[in-house]
Amino acid sequence: MKNVSKRELITIILGALILAAAVAVDKLLPDFPWYARLALYLAAYIVLGLEIIIDAVRGIFHGELLDENFLMAAASIGALAIGERLEGVLVMLLYRIGELLQSVAVGRSRDAVSKLMDICPESVELVTADGTETVEPESVHIGDVFIVRAGERIPIDGVILEGSSGLNTAALTGESMPVDVGPGDRVQSGCININGVLRVRAECVHEDSTVSRMLELIEGAAARKSKSEKFITKFARWYTPNVVILAVLLAVIPPLLFKGEWSDWIYRALNFLVISCPCALVISVPLTFFSGIGAASKKGVLVKGSNSLETLAKCGTAVFDKTGTLTRGTFSIESMLPADGFSDDELLYYTAAAERFSTHPLAVCIKETYNKKNGEYASALEHEELAGRGVSAVADGKKVFAGNLRLMRENGIEAAEPDSIGTVIHTAVDGKYAGCIVIADELKDDSARAIAELKKAHGVKSVMLTGDRKRIGEQIAAKLGLDGVYTELLPEDKVGNLEKIIAESAKNRTVAYVGDGINDAPVIARADVGIAMGGLGSDAAIEAADIVLMDDKVSKLPLAIRTAKRTVGIAKQNIIFALAVKFAVLILGALGYAQMWMAIVADVGVCLLAVLNAMRAMKTE
Numbered sequence: 001m002k003n004v005s006k007r008e009l010i011t012i013i014l015g016a017l018i019l020a021a022a023v024a025v026d027k028l029l030p031d032f033p034w035y036a037r038l039a040l041y042l043a044a045y046i047v048l049g050l051e052i053i054i055d056a057v058r059g060i061f062h063g064e065l066l067d068e069n070f071l072m073a074a075a076s077i078g079a080l081a082i083g084e085r086l087e088g089v090l091v092m093l094l095y096r097i098g099e100l101l102q103s104v105a106v107g108r109s110r111d112a113v114s115k116l117m118d119i120c121p122e123s124v125e126l127v128t129a130d131g132t133e134t135v136e137p138e139s140v141h142i143g144d145v146f147i148v149r150a151g152e153r154i155p156i157d158g159v160i161l162e163g164s165s166g167l168n169t170a171a172l173t174g175e176s177m178p179v180d181v182g183p184g185d186r187v188q189s190g191c192i193n194i195n196g197v198l199r200v201r202a203e204c205v206h207e208d209s210t211v212s213r214m215l216e217l218i219e220g221a222a223a224r225k226s227k228s229e230k231f232i233t234k235f236a237r238w239y240t241p242n243v244v245i246l247a248v249l250l251a252v253i254p255p256l257l258f259k260g261e262w263s264d265w266i267y268r269a270l271n272f273l274v275i276s277c278p279c280a281l282v283i284s285v286p287l288t289f290f291s292g293i294g295a296a297s298k299k300g301v302l303v304k305g306s307n308s309l310e311t312l313a314k315c316g317t318a319v320f321d322k323t324g325t326l327t328r329g330t331f332s333i334e335s336m337l338p339a340d341g342f343s344d345d346e347l348l349y350y351t352a353a354a355e356r357f358s359t360h361p362l363a364v365c366i367k368e369t370y371n372k373k374n375g376e377y378a379s380a381l382e383h384e385e386l387a388g389r390g391v392s393a394v395a396d397g398k399k400v401f402a403g404n405l406r407l408m409r410e411n412g413i414e415a416a417e418p419d420s421i422g423t424v425i426h427t428a429v430d431g432k433y434a435g436c437i438v439i440a441d442e443l444k445d446d447s448a449r450a451i452a453e454l455k456k457a458h459g460v461k462s463v464m465l466t467g468d469r470k471r472i473g474e475q476i477a478a479k480l481g482l483d484g485v486y487t488e489l490l491p492e493d494k495v496g497n498l499e500k501i502i503a504e505s506a507k508n509r510t511v512a513y514v515g516d517g518i519n520d521a522p523v524i525a526r527a528d529v530g531i532a533m534g535g536l537g538s539d540a541a542i543e544a545a546d547i548v549l550m551d552d553k554v555s556k557l558p559l560a561i562r563t564a565k566r567t568v569g570i571a572k573q574n575i576i577f578a579l580a581v582k583f584a585v586l587i588l589g590a591l592g593y594a595q596m597w598m599a600i601v602a603d604v605g606v607c608l609l610a611v612l613n614a615m616r617a618m619k620t621e
Contacts, residue, residue: 012096015048019089026086041085048092049076078270083263087595094604121155127199137206148198154191157209158200160184165196169551210534243586247272250590264592271589275582284574284610291617292567300550301560302534308546311529313564315460316509318557319498321523322466322473324516325533326480326554327441331365334422338435345373347435351427353378353395354402358385362423362439390425401428408433421475443479446555451480453558460561463501465494465523494523502528514549514557531557567617574610581606 022040025032049072056069072095079088126135127145137155140146145161148154154167166178169191178194181187187200188210206212251269254260289306296303303309323329338347352370355363356377370377378395385391389410390403401407402425408415413428415436422440426433454460463484466473473487486497502511513520513527524530525544532545533552542548549556 008096008100011047011051012093012100015044015089015093015096018044018047019086019093022089023086038085041080041089045076045080045089045092048089048096049073052092052095053077074270074273078266078273084267097604099604121153124155125149137209140202140206142202142204144202146200146202148193148200150193150195150197152193154187154189154193154198154200155209156189156200156202156206157187157204158202159186160198161201162199163197165198166194168192168194243272268590268592271595272586275585275589283607284578284614285571287611288567288571288574288614288617291614292563292570295567295618296560296563299556299559299563300534300553301556301563302548302550303560304546304548308529309564310568311510312512312547312561313568314508314510315458315512315529315561315564317461317463317501317505317511318454319463319465319501319511319513319523319527320482320554321494321513321515321520322464322468322476323441324552325514326447326464326476327443329441329516331361331439331441333365333369334438334440335418335420336435336437337418339433341432342429342434347427347437348373349378350395350398350400350429350434351402351425351437354383354391354393354400354427356393357383358391362425363391365439366425366437398430402426417471421472421479423469423472443476444552444554446553448480450554450557451482453555454561455481455483457558458561458565465489465497492522494520495526498523498526512557514554516552531560570613570617574613577613578606578610 018040022037022044025037025040052069053073056073059069072091076088076091079085079091121137123134124137124140125147126133126140127147132147140156146155146158150165160181160183162183164180164182166180167187169179169188179191181198186203187198189212190210247269250272251262251266254265255262286306289309292309293303293306296309303312320326336344336347338344348366348370352366352374355366358364381394383391383393386403386407389407390401392399392401394400401411401413404424405415405417405426408426408428411428411431413426413431413433415426415428415433417424418436418438420438420440422438424436424438426436428434451462454462461483462480463486464473464477464480464482465486466476467489468487470487473485476482477485486493489497498511498513505511510528512529512531513523514531514533515524516533520532521544524532529547530545531547531549532542534542534548534550547560549560
């Protein structure tokens with residue numbers, strides 16, 4: 001069996017055989033010397049229990065007096081001392097079997113998550129003046145060129161210089177559909193090159209690459225504990241010493257006050273010690289969250305800690321940035337509305353001429369569109385940037401204005417805003433209105449579906465915070481079915497509005513903020529749970545976030561909430577189940593209705609069932 005130590009398996013089998021021989025001698029050979037019988041039981045006990053006793057002694061010296069090794073050692077030695085030899089050895093045998101089964105279950109869970117960690121190549125084929133050289137990823141510098149062959153993982157984020165291929169991005173995004181890439185495309189480390197040979201220029205050092213940051217997030221997740229895990233830690237610190245005190249009182253008080261049999265009450269007290277081990281809680285609850293984080297990672301959702309997963313499970317309001325989050329963050333011409341006397345081509349011709357030397361994102365969009373349709377620009381002179389309004393230029397000897405409605409009115413040109421979603425650039429030629437071009441930031445394909453699913457499946461309200469104009473923000477909100485929108489906001493305004501939303505939310509519900517830009521970092525940090533886009537998001541936003549969506553798909557948010565709710569639900573099931581069974585068996589043990597082997601079976605059985613239940617959190621949709 002995988003995840004099973006051969007040494008542990010041999011120890012259990014050898015101990016079981018010696019114990020079986022001792023029992024056989026006891027039952028079948030009544031005349032066998034008592035010391036020989038005792039020697040067989042002691043031999044079985046030493047094989048099975050010596051390591052546990054050593055660990056218990058070591059724990060005492062390290063300040064871990066009441067751990068499970070101490071409880072098992074005390075219970076089994078006590079059983080031997082009162083003549084319950086079979087019970088004493090059986091406790092150790094069943095405990096070792098239980099520990100073995102638990103390690104198998106936990107090992108399988110960790111293996112599933114560890115596969116996520118195996119996405120970092122150990123070497124890079126670096127291009128040098130003398131050909132190629134195989135080096136470690138840590139040796140690659142920004143600007144170095146390396147080769148990625150078919151079937152290999154990309155070691156460092158970079159830009160393709162030569163070659164084209166399909167990339168398997170499943171390790172990062174959870175998506176199985178290959179992504180086609182070619183010269184000029186940016187590629188992320190951890191992706192697998194399916195076919196072809198790529199020459200890539202490194203855009204960062206290894207420690208700053210996507211795969212390194214991803215592994216750092218996964219490895220650091222264990223340090224950020226959820227409230228459930230903190231509760232279990234505190235509970236175990238309070239619970240274990242108290243049950244040990246109760247066990248001592250159970251062994252001493254009844255014989256003193258009621259003149260009962262000392263051996264009977266000591267036996268009950270030893271049972272009490274065996275049952276009291278809180279290992280089911282201590283193991284299963286952290287494992288549940290670990291499995292949930294692993295399940296989310298498989299789908300391209302990186303959770304920085306189980307506390308974030310628990311907070312997300314209670315999400316009642318999701319607040320979104322617009323550009324790059326609900327929209328693609330890339331501008332395109334939505335429509336061209338020429339005035340009488342002008343055609344689409346003429347409108348684009350003069351607008352592109354006026355915007356020719358501008359670096360504004362809207363100007364770049366117009367020039368890119370013009371370059372695809374036409375060859376040469378009009379000869380543009382006297383180009384002037386008009387702050388907050390647009391540009392002016394002389395194109396083919398004609399005075400051209402291109403900008404907003406305010407620019408048109410300043411120059412006595414009549415124009416009106418069209419009823420369209422997007423930013424409008426109005427153009428006038430020699431004092432005559434030529435029409436307008438509507439430029440829009442395209443909505444992501446999955447934005448509307450994500451908002452609908454949040455509302456329908458999880459009852460989550462959706463709100464958008466944007467610096468865009470009110471009309472555009474409200475049109476997008478209506479199109480996506482958002483519950484609220486705040487527009488024309490500066491970064492500091494976003495924080496203020498988020499705090500208002502948090503103050504108005506229900507006490508038992510949390511507020512998540514989803515963003516991607518550097519200006520979103522303060523809002524992400526302020527939210528109950530901050531979520532950043534990992535593909536195109538800024539480093540500041542990713543650093544501030546509690547959760548990262550690796551492929552920038554908003555539709556991963558409902559999936560993350562489902563995973564969080566399922567994980568927290570399983571953790572609660574384990575807590576309730578383990579405590580209920582534990583207290584029930586403790587009472588039975590104190591009343592003398594549970595023998596020691598039953599107590600250990602109950603303890604190990606509960607732990608094993610809780611661990612198996614925790615592994616359900618690993619399942620992904």
